[in-house]
Amino acid sequence: MTITIKDIAHKAGISTASVSRILTNRGRFSEDTAQRVRELANELGYFKNQSAADLSQKASRxxxxxxxxxxxxxxxxxxxxxxxxxxxxxxxxxxxxxxxxxxxxxxxxxxxxxxxxxxxxxxxxxxxxxxxxxxxxxxxxxxxxxxxxxxxxxxxxxDNYAMMHTIVDYLYDHGHRQIALIGSSDADPIVAILRRQGYIDALASHDITYNPDFIWGVEMTYQTGIEAIKKFGLPLPFTAVIGSADIISIGLLNGARDAGISVPNDLSIVTVDGTELTQLTRPVLTAAQQNFxxxxxxxxxxxxxxxxxxxxxxxxxxxxxxxxxxxxxx
Amino acid sequence: MTITIKDIAHKAGISTASVSRILTNRGRFSEDTAQRVRELANELGYFKNQSAADLSQKASRxxxxxxxxxxxxxxxxxxxxxxxxxxxxxxxxxxxxxxxxxxxxxxxxxxxxxxxxxxxxxxxxxxxxxxxxxxxxxxxxxxxxxxxxxxxxxxxxxDNYAMMHTIVDYLYDHGHRQIALIGSSDADPIVAILRRQGYIDALASHDITYNPDFIWGVEMTYQTGIEAIKKFGLPLPFTAVIGSADIISIGLLNGARDAGISVPNDLSIVTVDGTELTQLTRPVLTAAQQNFxxxxxxxxxxxxxxxxxxxxxxxxxxxxxxxxxxxxxx
DNA sequence: AATAATTGCGTAAACGTTTACTCAAAATAT
DNA sequence: ATATTTTGAGTAAACGTTTACGCAATTATT
Structure with missing residues (x-):
């Protein structure tokens, strides 16, 4: 009992081809009939059967x-x-x-x-x-x-590589020399490789040899951030840390808090992503915000x-x- | 140049009907031909054209x-x-x-x-x-x-009505008598109405007449939480507050923090929803968790x-x- | 006024799948 | 050995839309 263009064509006394042309606004038709057809379509509650359309035109949108x-x-x-x-x-x-x-x-x-x-x-x-x-x-x-x-x-x-330069430069300018990177240690996703390399090269451009131990954590999870702090223990061997995702950075922040480390006094954090999540913490996260x-x-x-x-x-x-x-x- | 069941049928020397029956696993066919057809389908890289199928069978999944x-x-x-x-x-x-x-x-x-x-x-x-x-x-x-x-x-x-009873009872048992509800003040969504009524009735069951001023905030946003604290000012006229969504409750928490109010010492918060967001705050939010x-x-x-x-x-x-x-x- | 171009619309085929009918062959029952 | 049932598979129509092609009617051009 569904309404098809055949029904419309019949009621309007024209062919389905014309109805199709009108409804898709392709080909030639008079504005008069178009008007009538559009009204009928509305009145009858017509819905295009997209499957049929897809089948007919081989391309799709x-x-x-x-x-x-x-x-x-x-x-x-x-x-x-x-x-x-x-x-x-x-x-x-x-x-x-x-x-x-x-x-x-x-x-x-x-x-x-x-x-x-x-x-x-x-x-x-x-x-x-x-x-x-x-x-x-x-x-x-x-x-x-x-x-x-x-x-x-x-x-x-x-540009994940350049992004790390921006972040490292910013931290360097604020006096930081010992900087960790959390959440991009794995070889697999290209993004991790790019970020890691950007981080290493940015440090090198400031004549800092990177410390392999300072690159840690694979998964982009809250838990990674929490555990990172535990892993390095007190006193932290670095003064700043880069979280490779907001959720990691929130983990870092809470992990620090749980360990009695004050942010940013005892530890600086820069996060990558910059979603609304960064607004939910206290203090609000410093971020390299991606334009999603x-x-x-x-x-x-x-x-x-x-x-x-x-x-x-x-x-x-x-x-x-x-x-x-x-x-x-x- | 896409592969259709016609191609498969041709290669297998059978009709498209048989191929269709085999691939959809409907009707009758021998396991021998089925085997052959399935192999061919794989080999040729066949993908069903779902539009054609949808068109043919009027029902869809x-x-x-x-x-x-x-x-x-x-x-x-x-x-x-x-x-x-x-x-x-x-x-x-x-x-x-x-x-x-x-x-x-x-x-x-x-x-x-x-x-x-x-x-x-x-x-x-x-x-x-x-x-x-x-x-x-x-x-x-x-x-x-x-x-x-x-x-x-x-x-x-x-059961949004019952949920508010659970929350109010919990707070009452912990000594709270002045309880606010943030984020369900509007008349429109039925959920808001149910929660509000549950809240009012639950208070009444403890012989507390609700204070209309304590129901505030329409939008389910972070900002609602932040502003709620500002609106009521110091000292807060209530000892506990219910946030009608996690994001509101985080707003309440941060708003309180920004105002120098200690949670839970000076203000208790119960949140509705209980998503992972509740784990990201310090302290972790007390929640009525929905089973989404x-x-x-x-x-x-x-x-x-x-x-x-x-x-x-x-x-x-x-x-x-x-x-x-x-x-x-x- | 004759010719050319344009417009509006109908005809019919096509898209790829499914399925109701058939029907012969094979299997089973009598 | 005959009658009955079951099985495997083919034929052809149907699903609703689009579009190439063709043709008459209208409009424009000279």
Whole structure:
């Protein structure tokens, strides 16, 4: 009992082709009939059957988005940016949350791909090989946002290497010489490698040889921050620490507090990300803020005008937020 | 150049009907041919065209989910629960983030509806009339999760009325008589009404006449918490306060801190929601924790077996987390 | 007024899958 | 050995939309 263009065509005494042309605003038709058809559509409560449309036109305006279900508090901001631009340009977003569980991940991706997609955007996702193979075999445009991947996949992210220079320089200017980096010790995600290298090179540019012990922690979790403080013990061997994600930095802050370390008097903290979370602590976190919304917008607009070559790397700007967790030392 | 079942049928020397039966595991076929077909499908890199399938079978296994884009930190948990159950039962989730902007909201909902959906689930969403009309005219099953709506729409949520009793009783048992409620003052969302009434009735059951001034704040934001403390000024006219969302409670906590009020010594706080956010503060927040994951699971399983009558109200359990923001007073 | 260009709309095929009917062959029952 | 049931698979229509093509009617050009 659903209303189709056939019903509209019948009532209007014209062909389905005309109705289709009018409703999609393509091809030729008179404004008179158009008026009538649009009214009828409204009156009858017509809803386009997008499946039929997708089937008919081989191309689609649907962009699939893979979001890690592990709580990343910035995914929302990226999605917001994408949604905004997608709406503006007439695209549709099909968002799928994926577990870390590989089995379910492949299922989800397969079902995503069974809609014909314009592209698949991966948010802050370190993709598993199995999943990557599926995506590749489906021959769909891929784009990684807020993360850089090795596999020739175009990406939109912050310049993680340069960002660490900004942070280290800032701390150096405030007198800090012993600086730790928490949450980017692992070899795997490219972002970690870039940040680590940026950190090391920035220190070197100030004639400081980095201390390998000062790079610690793999997971981007609250617990990593908490444990980092415990691990180094009192007195802390450094005067400043960089948390590689807001949630880590909050862990560092609370860990310090629990250990009787005063921030920023006894320990300075700079966080990477700069989401709203940084406003919830006391003192408010000093942050290198990533422009997540912008990333989302760029993702859609670049996909829209098809301007991504397989190796494109697009950087968005970083804003340094002074906050209250860095102090100047002698 | 996409692979269809026609290609597979041709290579296997059988009809598309057989291929379809095998791939969907419906109807009759021999295990021999099935084997061959499945291998071919793999080999050729076949992906089902879900649009064609949807068009052919009028029913679908897609459930639309409307999520408010304003950062609610518990939406993730509900989605996680839904995703989990949906995967288990073979359903697909189509998630759409909606802005508060009504114009875009209707667009988004319309495009959601143009896929044939089994149902639309609204997360913590106070739906606009215009949008509700569209949904109603589309004649699709509706379900509200974590929120109760007036319009005959089935819902899955906590028992917000009873929850306030639990909280008030707890505070009363710890000696508190002057208790404020922040963030549920407005008339609009049913949840606010229920919480307010629960709060008033719970106080009454202890022979306390509630003070209308103690119910304050509409928006579920950090700023509401911050401003609440400012509004009441020092000394605070109450010894305990209930924050109607974690983010409000963190505002209350920081607002108190900024005003030199010690929590819990000078002010006790109980928060509603109990997401991970409560772990990030010092002290850790005392919370009436809602079971969001369960809500999500119930949403899907109830839709799956079609057991929702238009007035069903399903409650999930509440867990009281003692935390560290309530103290006993004389 | 004759010719050319444009406009509005209909016809019919196509998109890829599913499924109600058939029907012959194979298996089982009598 | 015949009758009955079961099995495997093919035929063809259907789902709702889009679009290439064609043609008559209208409008513009000379």
């Amino acid at each position: 649907v962009i699939g988005v893979l979001v890690p279900i592990t709580h990343t508090n910035f995914a929302d901001e990226i999605i917001k940016g994408m949604q905004h631009k997608a709406y503006e340009l007439g695209y549709e977003l099909l968002i799928a949350f994926v577990e870390t569980n590989s089995q379910q991940q492949t299922e989800t991706v397969k079902s995503l791909l069974s809609r014909q997609l314009l592209a698949v955007v991966m948010l802050a996702l370190d993709i598993e090989d199995a999943v990557f193979d599926i995506l590749k075999s489906a021959n769909v445009t891929l784009l990684s946002v807020s993360n850089q991947l090795n596999n020739d996949i175009p990406s939109i992210s912050s 919304t912008k990333m989302g917008e760029l993702a859609i607009s670049n996909l829209a005008n098809n301007s991504l070559s397989s190796h494109s790397v697009i950087f968005t700007d970083i804003t340094f937020i002074p906050g209250g967790t860095v102090t100047t030392i002698a | 897609v459930i639309g989910v409307l999520v408010p884009i304003t950062h609610t930190n518990f939406a993730d948990e509900i989605i996680k629960g839904m995703q989990h159950k949906a995967y288990e039962l073979g359903y697909e989730l189509l998630i759409a983030f909606v802005e508060t902007n009504s114009q875009q909201q209707t667009e988004t909902v319309k495009s959601l509806l143009s896929r044939q959906l089994l149902a639309v689930v609204m997360l913590a969403l106070d739906i606009e009339d215009a949008v509700f009309d569209i949904l109603k005219s589309a004649n699709v099953t509706l379900l509200s999760v974590s929120n109760q709506l007036n319009n005959d729409i089935p819902s899955i949520s906590s 994951t369960k809500m999500g699971e119930l949403a899907i399983s109830n839709l799956a077996n079609n057991s929702l009558s238009s007035h069903s109200v399903i409650f999930t359990d509440i867990t009281f987390i003692p935390g560290g923001t309530v103290t006993t007073i004389a």
